[in-house]
Amino acid sequence: MIPILYIVIPCYNEEEVLPVTSGMFLEELETLIEKGKISGESRILFVDDGSKDKTWSIIGGLSEKDSHFVGISLSRNRGHQNAVLAGLMDSMDKCDITVSVDCDGQDDITAIEKMVDEYINGSQVVYGVRSRRDNDTFFKRFTAESFYKLLGVMGAEVVYNHADYRLISARVLKELAEFGEVNLYLRGLIPLVGFKSSTVSYERRERIAGKSHYSLSKMAALALDGITSLSVKPLRLITSLGIIISIISFIGTIWAVAAHFSGATVAGWASLTCIVCFLGGIQLISLGVIGEYIGKIYMEVKHRPRYIIAERTDEKDSH
Numbered sequence: 001m002i003p004i005l006y007i008v009i010p011c012y013n014e015e016e017v018l019p020v021t022s023g024m025f026l027e028e029l030e031t032l033i034e035k036g037k038i039s040g041e042s043r044i045l046f047v048d049d050g051s052k053d054k055t056w057s058i059i060g061g062l063s064e065k066d067s068h069f070v071g072i073s074l075s076r077n078r079g080h081q082n083a084v085l086a087g088l089m090d091s092m093d094k095c096d097i098t099v100s101v102d103c104d105g106q107d108d109i110t111a112i113e114k115m116v117d118e119y120i121n122g123s124q125v126v127y128g129v130r131s132r133r134d135n136d137t138f139f140k141r142f143t144a145e146s147f148y149k150l151l152g153v154m155g156a157e158v159v160y161n162h163a164d165y166r167l168i169s170a171r172v173l174k175e176l177a178e179f180g181e182v183n184l185y186l187r188g189l190i191p192l193v194g195f196k197s198s199t200v201s202y203e204r205r206e207r208i209a210g211k212s213h214y215s216l217s218k219m220a221a222l223a224l225d226g227i228t229s230l231s232v233k234p235l236r237l238i239t240s241l242g243i244i245i246s247i248i249s250f251i252g253t254i255w256a257v258a259a260h261f262s263g264a265t266v267a268g269w270a271s272l273t274c275i276v277c278f279l280g281g282i283q284l285i286s287l288g289v290i291g292e293y294i295g296k297i298y299m300e301v302k303h304r305p306r307y308i309i310a311e312r313t314d315e316k317d318s319h
């Protein structure tokens with residue numbers, strides 16, 4: 001059976017890029033349909049993540065011109081991860097496989113064919129892995145690579161140099177739908193779902209137009225979300241740190257008492273200040289880490305919807 005493919009593309013303020021890349025996506029989709037790799041029912045699904053520019057009207061125009069283009073629009077900006085999830089969940093029942101990819105043309109879309117081949121060979125999840133990062137600035141490369149390493153140390157399983165360019169079968173998406181977490185970090189979540197997976201390498205290029213939406217603070221927030229939503233290791237580290245410091249303090253206390261009775265007491269201002277500062281710092285950091293988790297629990301128990309679809313191109317007539 002020839003699989004139906006949905007290419008899920010999150011877009012946030014991408015009016016400069018969309019007119020260029022939409023044509024590239026369509027061309028690739030048509031090539032794959034002609035080759036008989038995917039069904040003619042396959043679609044390109046744009047998820048407008050509450051853009052403030054003309055992105056949604058561009059998507060509307062595309063869907064009128066070619067029936068391979070469809071779009072949904074979220075009620076407000078919910079961030080990249082939620083936008084991808086919205087698109088995946090929305091296409092889950094209409095297709096056999098999905099490929100999520102950014103709309104800025106950075107990811108080489110010819111890798112989609114290799115991903116489909118891997119699926120045909122039995123993989124349920126195919127991760128796109130960057131073959132090199134030459135085009136990223138040194139800073140971006142350094143922060144991204146340190147992040148993957150940190151995640152590994154913290155015990156979260158992620159695929160090295162894999163962003164959100166991947167194929168997921170509808171079968172796996174149905175299982176992913178059961179993961180109700182609000183603090184979403186798909187790169188860490190999908191390996192947890194399991195099933196047979198493989199990787200396909202591709203080249204990552206410069207953005208075709210427009211600029212990146214991932215500022216340093218957004219990257220840091222994603223990193224923090226990644227770690228705290230996948231691992232409780234930071235909490236354990238605090239416990240270990242607490243134990244080590246307690247032991248040192250205990251020895252220190254004995255030493256202080258002994259010194260006192262031997263009459264060798266000096267004005268211990270410096271040592272006292274150091275200890276107070278050090279412990280104060282550790283305590284605040286620990287409270288911060290615990291607070292981070294409590295914040296996460298708070299958001300999770302609310303169980304709010306992760307996205308709300310406000311409009312869709314394929315239902316225009318019914319309004």
Ligand code: UDP
Nearest residue numbers: 010011012049079080083102103212213214
């Ligand atoms: N994006 C989104 N919502 C956001 C920010 C970004 O849907 O709040 C989309 C964006 O349109 C793009 C993808 O996520 O398709 C990746 O964003 P970007 O290219 O800015 O990040 P970078 O590639 O620089 O990491």
Ligand code: MG
Nearest residue numbers: 102104106207
């Ligand atoms: Mg990009």
